[in-house]
Amino acid sequence: xxxxxxxxxxxxxxxxxxxxxxxxxxxxxxxxxxxxxxxxxxxxxxxxxxxxxxxxxxxxxxxxxxxxxxxxxxxxxxxxxxxxxxxxxxxxxxxxxxxxxxxxxxxxxxxxxxxxxxxxxxxxxxxxxxxxxxxxxxxxxxxxxxxxxxxxxxxxxxxxxxxxxxxxxxxxxxxxxxxxxxxxxxxxxxxxxxxxxxxxxxxxxxxxxxxxxxxxxxxxxxxxxxxxxxxxxxxxxxxxxxxxxx
Amino acid sequence: xxxxxxxxxxxxxxxxxxxxxxxxxxxxxxxxxxxxxxxxxxxxxxxxxxxxxxxxxxxxxxxxxxxxxxxxxxxxxxxxxxxxxxxxxxxxxxxxxxxxxxxxxxxxxxxxxxxxxx
Numbered sequence: 001x002x003x004x005x006x007x008x009x010x011x012x013x014x015x016x017x018x019x020x021x022x023x024x025x026x027x028x029x030x031x032x033x034x035x036x037x038x039x040x041x042x043x044x045x046x047x048x049x050x051x052x053x054x055x056x057x058x059x060x061x062x063x064x065x066x067x068x069x070x071x072x073x074x075x076x077x078x079x080x081x082x083x084x085x086x087x088x089x090x091x092x093x094x095x096x097x098x099x100x101x102x103x104x105x106x107x108x109x110x111x112x113x114x115x116x117x118x119x120x121x122x123x124x125x126x127x128x129x130x131x132x133x134x135x136x137x138x139x140x141x142x143x144x145x146x147x148x149x150x151x152x153x154x155x156x157x158x159x160x161x162x163x164x165x166x167x168x169x170x171x172x173x174x175x176x177x178x179x180x181x182x183x184x185x186x187x188x189x190x191x192x193x194x195x196x197x198x199x200x201x202x203x204x205x206x207x208x209x210x211x212x213x214x215x216x217x218x219x220x221x222x223x224x225x226x227x228x229x230x231x232x233x234x235x236x237x238x239x240x241x242x243x244x245x246x
Numbered sequence: 247x248x249x250x251x252x253x254x255x256x257x258x259x260x261x262x263x264x265x266x267x268x269x270x271x272x273x274x275x276x277x278x279x280x281x282x283x284x285x286x287x288x289x290x291x292x293x294x295x296x297x298x299x300x301x302x303x304x305x306x307x308x309x310x311x312x313x314x315x316x317x318x319x320x321x322x323x324x325x326x327x328x329x330x331x332x333x334x335x336x337x338x339x340x341x342x343x344x345x346x347x348x349x350x351x352x353x354x355x356x357x358x359x360x361x362x363x364x
Binding site: 014015021022023024029032036039040043046047048050051052053054055056057063078079083086087090091093094096097098100101104223226227230231233234237238241244245246 | 265266267268271272275278279282285286288289290294304307308310311314315318319321322323324328329331332336339340343346347350351353354355357358361363
């Protein structure tokens with residue numbers, strides 16, 4: 001009888017049933033699962049990039065490709081512009097956490113202010129990216145095109161001359177092309193995420209202004225969109241390292 | 247760090263054990279900023295000036311990137327304050343992703359040695 005009565009005892013461990021072991025709200029778990037699947041997509045792109053780059057004997061030097069500060073100087077300032085972009089994105093991540101923190105205190109006005117700051121940061125980043133893309137496009141890089149595409153029929157020396165400014169040492173047409181394809185695909189996919197993040201932020205901002213979360217009693221939705229926004233920042237950290245630094 | 251344990255309002259009956267305070271948020275921001283500045287010093291001064299080789303620099307970059315990722319996920323995405331079960335199910339998956347990336351880099355290195363030069 002003793003062993004049977006033990007079965008009736010209420011268990012209180014997290015995984016004993018009757019409670020949520022993670023004690024995280026459903027929508028937040030789903031956001032985490034989505035971000036995990038999104039991480040798979042981004043990592044598949046980065047895997048292809050890494051494998052390509054390792055398999056080539058030469059690769060465009062980022063210090064030579066990314067040299068301009070649009071509206072200020074055409075070349076001679078390696079990595080400065082992307083540094084500004086990185087700073088903008090980290091900064092908008094901070095304003096997002098501050099919005100979440102204000103949401104915990106249910107300070108509606110502060111949430112609105114920080115959300116607007118985050119949205120402005122997102123637009124600034126997208127603007128910078130558009131300028132960067134335009135600049136590279138003018139230099140001849142695009143999907144299926146690189147600075148030597150136009151002279152490809154004129155022999156190896158013309159190709160070498162067109163590509164030499166972007167390489168430190170040996171030159172490769174295939175590497176320049178793979179660099180262009182992967183750069184526009186990966187930063188484009190990331191920019192698309194930033195854009196959707198801005199759109200979602202604007203929707204949530206409208207809901208905050210309308211008082212939806214005030215009536216609901218919690219600003220949990222701000223936290224969920226915040227998770228997405230930080231993930232976009234996280235991906236940029238990796239893109240920045242593997243495209244601009246390494 | 248003493249201001250670390252502010253209790254927040256219950257949300258849907260879930261209790262938040264700890265949360266980010268404003269001070270902590272700015273602290274993490276300055277850490278992220280400092281790491282980025284170090285990366286720039288390496289990229290613009292240490293490697294071009296010959297104080298560090300490119301291959302050593304690459305390992306330092308990857309280490310600093312993972313450090314930044316840790317600060318973003320742990321503090322901004324709040325994972326440090328979640329239950330162990332959720333932390334494990336997410337981080338183990340990320341570890342496998344990184345493992346897969348390393349595998350494919352090795353594969354790329356093999357192709358580099360065995361493919362014709364184009």
